[in-house]
Amino acid sequence: MSRTLKIKICGLTREEDVDQALSLGADFCGFILYPKSPRALSLERATELVSRVPAGKRVMVDVATDCQALERYRDAGFDYFQIHCSPETDAATLEAWSQLVGRDRLWLAPRLAPNDVFPIAMMEYADTLLIDTFSKDQVGGTGKVGDWARFNRLKSAHPQIHWVLAGGLSPDNVRLAVTSTTAQHLDINSGVETQPGIKDPAKLREVFRLLR
């Protein structure tokens, strides 16, 4: 299995899970600030947890963030800003996010339904795009595997973008994800949990054993 694969463990809410993810070699630790998520943290709590994470690995996750909140997140010491949003997000909003944190630190996750055309214009605002599983009822953390063929098509058509594969990744399918897609960056969340926000130490160990 490739050693250049980047692995993000997301939805962290506890010190012990952060420490374990880092000791296993996580490249990124994700903290969800979206209040409707079952993994949501207050900014104060996220800041406490983030202080355990080395610079360069700290990712904030939110949905259609307003600019004032994004400024607060930026000032709280996150390195990257993963924003789940509508594929129809207007250019002014994308521009404002990109200006606030820099396109190199903005990770956009457009919520793409199966027949949606990918919003190519987003590539002007962010170097990193995340492809997550679509659900009518949820914006993220679905625990369901998405359209890997679409991921491969997008990555091959737009090699200048850093593409992240997300959605339902777990010890049961991470190897298949790596062999069936061209992903070089995986985002793993509910697939290594016992319940939302609580990571399972054995599943965490297993994904790293399988991937490293």
Ligand SMILES: O=C(O)c1ccccc1N[C@@H]1O[C@H](COP(=O)(O)O)[C@@H](O)[C@H]1O
């Ligand atoms: O996990 C959540 O609750 C969540 C809520 C709102 C936006 C994003 C969220 N999680 C992200 O969803 C993907 C895939 O998660 P899963 O592996 O299917 O559970 C991942 O990027 C999480 O960061």
